[in-house]
Amino acid sequence: MNREQMSKVAHADHPIKSPVDDDSVRRLLERGLPPGSKRVLDLGCGGGEWLLRALATYPQLYAEGVDVSEDSLADARQSAIRLGVEERLVLHHQEAEGFTSPHPFDLVLSVGATHAFGGLLPTLAAARTHLAPGGRVLIGEGFWDREPSPEAIEMLGDYSDLATTVDRVVADGWTPVHGHVSTRGELDDYEWACWGSLASWALDHPADPDSSQVLETATTRRSEWLRVYRDTWGFVSLILRQTSH
């Protein structure tokens, strides 16, 4: 099973591919999309879950999503058809960094995808180019809640602590107008869902040639989470406005 197929199975019970629960997603979208918002863009949209929920909630909204994963975009398209919102969703199969659009957006989202741009500030720089006057950015990024081990840095990348993360964003010309730090429950639910779904798939398909590889991956990843980063890694979602225009 390749990486994309494995990711699809892992997210079967948690289609938002970030440690954020349904209620937090709803509240973040509410803050990011004040009344009158017309267009939303998601850079690194995956299966389009954030956009689909926004489209289902706000009937006047148009959405565009960008991702390099053709499979995830196909899932997004299928879900949009199922929800009857496909006419208001445009999906772009390409690198988010090179994406350009003839029109600006009231909300630019990028959750758990800053690696697509090489980090937090380059992601915000890209988001800025897509923003309508007065528009907002919803960015979701990891941070170190406690001093990480070298192994955790090696595994997840080199994040800042929460205060430093927000300071960097503010120094870059943004004002957070809302924020959500994923709770212990959201962080744990996400990891249990991913590695649990993978393990369940393996147990449900014992005759599949991929079964033992998938079970081994689920076991290894669950153990890495519990041993290496569960106690140090956190996730923050920020709603940002430009401090000056």
Ligand SMILES: C[S@@+](CC[C@H](N)C(=O)[O-])C[C@H]1O[C@@H](n2cnc3c(N)ncnc32)[C@H](O)[C@@H]1O
């Ligand atoms: C952790 S997932 C988050 C998906 C979605 N934002 C969510 O919260 O459900 C990261 C996504 O970024 C996408 N991605 C990675 N590199 C990318 C790039 N260079 N351009 C566009 N998308 C990219 C991946 O394919 C994946 O769908």
